[in-house]
Amino acid sequence: MLSDVQSRKPEANFKLTRVGVKGIKKPVCIKRKEKVVNLIANIELFVDLPPTRKGSDLSRNAEIIEEIVDSSVRQPSKSLEDLCEKIVEEMLLRHEYASKAEARINSDYFLERCTPGGKKSLEPYKIMAVAIKGRGEAAKKFIGVEVIGMTVCPCAMENIKAKYGEIYSHNQRNVASVFIENDGSIDADEIISIIEKSMSTPTFEILKRGDEMEVVRKAHENPKFVEDVVRDILKEIVSRYKNLPDSTVVIARSESFESIHKHNAFAERITTIGELRK
Amino acid sequence: MLSDVQSRKPEANFKLTRVGVKGIKKPVCIKRKEKVVNLIANIELFVDLPPTRKGSDLSRNAEIIEEIVDSSVRQPSKSLEDLCEKIVEEMLLRHEYASKAEARINSDYFLERCTPGGKKSLEPYKIMAVAIKGRGEAAKKFIGVEVIGMTVCPCAMENIKAKYGEIYSHNQRNVASVFIENDGSIDADEIISIIEKSMSTPTFEILKRGDEMEVVRKAHENPKFVEDVVRDILKEIVSRYKNLPDSTVVIARSESFESIHKHNAFAERITTIGELRK
Amino acid sequence: MLSDVQSRKPEANFKLTRVGVKGIKKPVCIKRKEKVVNLIANIELFVDLPPTRKGSDLSRNAEIIEEIVDSSVRQPSKSLEDLCEKIVEEMLLRHEYASKAEARINSDYFLERCTPGGKKSLEPYKIMAVAIKGRGEAAKKFIGVEVIGMTVCPCAMENIKAKYGEIYSHNQRNVASVFIENDGSIDADEIISIIEKSMSTPTFEILKRGDEMEVVRKAHENPKFVEDVVRDILKEIVSRYKNLPDSTVVIARSESFESIHKHNAFAERITTIGELRK
Amino acid sequence: MLSDVQSRKPEANFKLTRVGVKGIKKPVCIKRKEKVVNLIANIELFVDLPPTRKGSDLSRNAEIIEEIVDSSVRQPSKSLEDLCEKIVEEMLLRHEYASKAEARINSDYFLERCTPGGKKSLEPYKIMAVAIKGRGEAAKKFIGVEVIGMTVCPCAMENIKAKYGEIYSHNQRNVASVFIENDGSIDADEIISIIEKSMSTPTFEILKRGDEMEVVRKAHENPKFVEDVVRDILKEIVSRYKNLPDSTVVIARSESFESIHKHNAFAERITTIGELRK
Ligand SMILES: [Zn+2]
Ligand SMILES: [Zn+2]
Ligand SMILES: [Zn+2]
Ligand SMILES: [Zn+2]
Structure with a gap:
């Protein structure tokens, strides 16, 4: 024994x-x-x-x-x-x-x-x-997704346009994530799509020359700070999931591997759906 | 402009x-x-x-x-x-x-x-x-320290002793940490010492043969689960810092790179000093 | 265009x-x-x-x-x-x-x-x-495998036995790997088995108390330095794969997450099967 | 004993x-x-x-x-x-x-x-x-440096310019490194400068708006593939260190965290100074 x-x-x-x-x-x-x-x-x-x-x-x-x-x-x-x-x-x-x-x-x-x-x-x-x-309680369940995309800086773009009449800016790889309480009505694939739409552009593993050009063009028509990425994710979640209870916990994050710096830019909101609906 | x-x-x-x-x-x-x-x-x-x-x-x-x-x-x-x-x-x-x-x-x-x-x-x-x-508020300050030491499994040791009359067990590298709100009365070096004393033994970068033997011996006289490491850290903190306010947040963790498994064992307490004093 | x-x-x-x-x-x-x-x-x-x-x-x-x-x-x-x-x-x-x-x-x-x-x-x-x-040449192919197991230190064990009459020692997680040129006659699963046999013991994700005891016991009957792990892997490869050409490149490594130190011990051989056969 | x-x-x-x-x-x-x-x-x-x-x-x-x-x-x-x-x-x-x-x-x-x-x-x-x-031999010494900078894609830039008359492109963080045998005549700081000059632009931890604009502008005037970064590093090394022996080992690498992809682009040359001088 x-x-x-x-x-x-x-x-x-x-x-x-x-x-x-x-x-x-x-x-x-x-x-x-x-x-x-x-x-x-x-x-x-x-x-x-x-x-x-x-x-x-x-x-x-x-x-x-x-x-x-x-x-x-x-x-x-x-x-x-x-x-x-x-x-x-x-x-x-x-x-x-x-x-x-x-x-x-x-x-x-x-x-x-x-x-x-x-x-x-x-x-x-x-x-x-x-x-x-x-x-003796029901389980609380959460899902999280992490998505890599691209952001173009709105600030450099606007100032360069004003001074030089050109529309280039710095752009970079961005990693954004959502972590959300899930009563069963949320699908991970849908959250991934929401994040992709909230970046300057989603990115792709295969891009032939014509495609590359269009992705870069789309991104430059849609400049975003890390702050914008987080807010646009939250806006879409609030708008799409009208039946989620107010108490639903949601965390959205965006981190840019800044091309002009050696460090990263970061934005985050930790809240509930109820707070976002106010 | x-x-x-x-x-x-x-x-x-x-x-x-x-x-x-x-x-x-x-x-x-x-x-x-x-x-x-x-x-x-x-x-x-x-x-x-x-x-x-x-x-x-x-x-x-x-x-x-x-x-x-x-x-x-x-x-x-x-x-x-x-x-x-x-x-x-x-x-x-x-x-x-x-x-x-x-x-x-x-x-x-x-x-x-x-x-x-x-x-x-x-x-x-x-x-x-x-x-x-x-x-308009005072800053809240926290310090954290992370310490590598060694744990020896008490369970394997006891069962091996009972069956084979020997006192060996499995032992391994353990990483323990404390994160604590600091009103100014806590010194990081002291917390490091507390963690080292709470493991089976602290470890050393230099050990000649005689030293190695004594470190291993001490560890085997002092077997600890990850749970024991966390509790012994908390006990010492409560006992040593009698003047800390009850609201002081404290987190203690211990993670063992189990030698008998490919995964890690982990224990954690997230609490306040007040809770620990009850 | x-x-x-x-x-x-x-x-x-x-x-x-x-x-x-x-x-x-x-x-x-x-x-x-x-x-x-x-x-x-x-x-x-x-x-x-x-x-x-x-x-x-x-x-x-x-x-x-x-x-x-x-x-x-x-x-x-x-x-x-x-x-x-x-x-x-x-x-x-x-x-x-x-x-x-x-x-x-x-x-x-x-x-x-x-x-x-x-x-x-x-x-x-x-x-x-x-x-x-x-x-215009044939492809050279290589396979590599990495295996986590356990090593028990032979040195501490022998000295502790001599001084204290006990057989305990320090033991720890070990990561060993083989990278070998493969003309098609080598199977990755077989190399994994060779590595597992060359450690003090393979490790397991599930161990109930009785099993844990036997794994620990086996390891202590079979103490190994990182150097021993590498040599025993090489010995078994030379002995098992008699038809491999002399030019076959082979690299064997063993790294121990030393429980008594904060750093790792490491051993490696980079050679050919022909060299090992000499 | x-x-x-x-x-x-x-x-x-x-x-x-x-x-x-x-x-x-x-x-x-x-x-x-x-x-x-x-x-x-x-x-x-x-x-x-x-x-x-x-x-x-x-x-x-x-x-x-x-x-x-x-x-x-x-x-x-x-x-x-x-x-x-x-x-x-x-x-x-x-x-x-x-x-x-x-x-x-x-x-x-x-x-x-x-x-x-x-x-x-x-x-x-x-x-x-x-x-x-x-x-019984003299020591061989090597130094290595790793530098973070920025690259702008020349291909997307040229095609976008041809089609849309704009000069934007994708740009991103690039990590480049040099590892070189050093007889004592090479200083790490100099190699760092060489790498920085070989990127589209070096990057900076502090950039106020005006500075940011100029860094981004400089980068877009100087588009570079990872291949260009490696070659421009090598060219400068050959030109600057005329007294290095032909046998001097040199490795140059450039890796871009592509903003339009989730994977990285990579270029590398492993050679000797003698080879580069041919
Ligand atoms: Zn910017
Ligand atoms: Zn155990
Ligand atoms: Zn040892
Ligand atoms: Zn490109």
Whole structure:
């Protein structure tokens, strides 16, 4: 009979906010709109720990993940956040001492896009999902997406135009993200589209000369600060999701790898849909 | 006369939580206990932005940093958090539209340590400081430290002892950190010492054979889960800083690069000193 | 008619060793032993550039990747290095000015393993493939694998045993890798197994208490320096692959995240199979 | 008396190419042109290992670094590569079994620059140094520098001008580097200047509106592919360092964080000065 050292009383009897595992990688499948999507998930699982228990039995987390991976192949969840929900439900069953469980998964993700000239290109994104569940409560679910696009500086453009009569400016790679509480009515693909429309232009992995020109042209007709990207994302979210409850948490971010500087420009709003509707 | 595009009204009139710069690197000096310490600071500066203003003038942040670097050489601050405080004060002066300013700095940091056998070794750490200031309010300051040490698993040790009569276990590199609100009474070096004492053993960059043996022996006499590391840090902080106000925010973390797994074990407490005193 | 700026003569007429794209991510399929494996490939493609041509037409690389991704789903290659070979062949066709093409792909990769106690666990690895082809020559292909395991220090163990009569030591996570020229006779899975056998023990994502104990015990019966890991890998490769030509390039590495230090220990051999056979 | 396990004969008697330590961080001072420069060095040290010896005594490396750090404060080396040379000399003395020693150091580094409008700005760079010494031979020394700047695409610019009569294009952050064998006649600061002149424009941490406009204007008057950056660096090196021996190894690289793509463009030349002079 092996000792259960984790179940002992600790010397310093404080409860802990999160105890668990980080950096677990597993292939998982989800089923989006009749299409099975293969992801390589980076997984973090945590429970809270009462002051009366020395340790959390971390191998239970690893077992849950292993079973979920298997079942995700046989019977895929319809989203990454539903997969997270299944996991936190299972965690509360097996960590009987915990009052709360949290699952965080992120993965590379791909969608087909069409360049201005009509060429198809498979574009890379990041998706993230989180589920947090208190014992006896419904799980709260969140989704996140990260999108790479391009911004053109409105300030340099306007001043250069005034002084030199030309419309060039500095432009650069921009990484924007949205993290939003999801009651089930939001689709990650839609949020990705909203972000792409909020940049000076989305970018593409394949651009032949004619296409490149049109992308650059579109961007220069649509200059944006990092601040503009965040606000335009928020505006579109408020306008599109009229049924989301006021309490819905939303975080929008935009970070530009400034071409004229060695550092980045950054803008962020952390709020609720209710605040944005005021 | 150049256009001030940033001061225009934006189309989507949402306020923003944080607008600023990330990834600025500068050498700075601080003066700790009569000793000038040269740091290479990684700096992030943010202000909030009202709904009536299109953009924040980010070049003001860069100017503030440049001036602070210069003045830090001539007249060093006595801590990184005091440097952050000077910066947020200046930020509120120059971003007259902002109601709040935030400065975050982190840096490599070094302290001399003594091995069990008495050999001196300069050990690397990370330090972090944050200052957040609302207009017309006092700045809130925080310090953070990150320390690498070693943990030995108590569970494997006990079961191996019971079955095989030996006392070996798995052990590994552990990274622990504390982030704490600082009214001025806390010194980063002291928090580093507290973390080192809370691990199975601190580690050293130089260990000759005799020293190595003693470090390994000490660790095996002192097995710790990640949970134990966090709790022992908290216990020592509560016991040592009796004058800190109850509202003092404190975050303690421990992450083990498990030698028996490819993933990490993690424990965390996010709380206030008042909660810990209950 | 768009200008072909890349085909102009450059002002400084030096040839270039490598011109191309880095950081392209795409999902690809390969077919290993009747099983279709879904990978998320990180891709780098390069050609050389003659002194007479200003630029390489980089969009051709992106087109090749897009087509290969599609065809990898319909008709999977049997290995990542065969996929690289297809790519470099296509590159030499489309970059008619180049004399050499190079494709490098790496990806997360997973294999099922069995713990000492018989529990199944899907373990994460990295695989890498490279193909380099000179015009009119056969492609040279290479495969690489990276494996996480555990090492126990033989030195501390022996000295502790002599002084204290105990067999504990420090142990830690070890990352070992092999990169080897592959004429087609080497399978990545086999190299992964060779590396796992060359460590003190392979590690597992799931370990219940009994299993944990056995893994730790096995590791302590099999202490290894980073140097031992590299040599034992090389010994097994020489012994197993008797038909590889003497000219076969092989690189073996082992890096330990030393639990007693904040830095890593590292050992490496860069050689040919012929050298090792002497 | 402690056992010297490292000095035993290994079971698999292969020699090893490199055995040593990685990831050691230490503050070091160097003295450049009468100015003491404080660096935070990331250090890697390796020796080769004969087939007759099980392990390298890694603690000797840590001791050497500790002593060098101390002495670098009292008596600074005049360059990072001279510091590396001191280290490899000491390594061959203490690793009496080794035939070769290698020291690699990199660090953040800063130089004062002046914007077009005359504002001073301290700009961040990376410097690297390597020394490799065979027993009984002179050390070979290398320096490396990494510089962030900006490139404007010549192809999009020309086609947009032809079609729309405007001169805008896509532009982006570019990271270029040079690694060159140094007989003592090359100064890192000079190589940094050469790289900055080879981009469309150097970039600056502080740019007020007028300055920003001039930097962007200069960049658009000077469009460059990654290929152009590498060639222009090489051209300037050949022209400036007429006394370097033909055998001098030189590597030049340029990588653009393409604003129109999610991936990077890359160009590289690996050669000798002799080859470039042909
Ligand atoms: Zn701008
Ligand atoms: Zn354990
Ligand atoms: Zn050891
Ligand atoms: Zn272009």
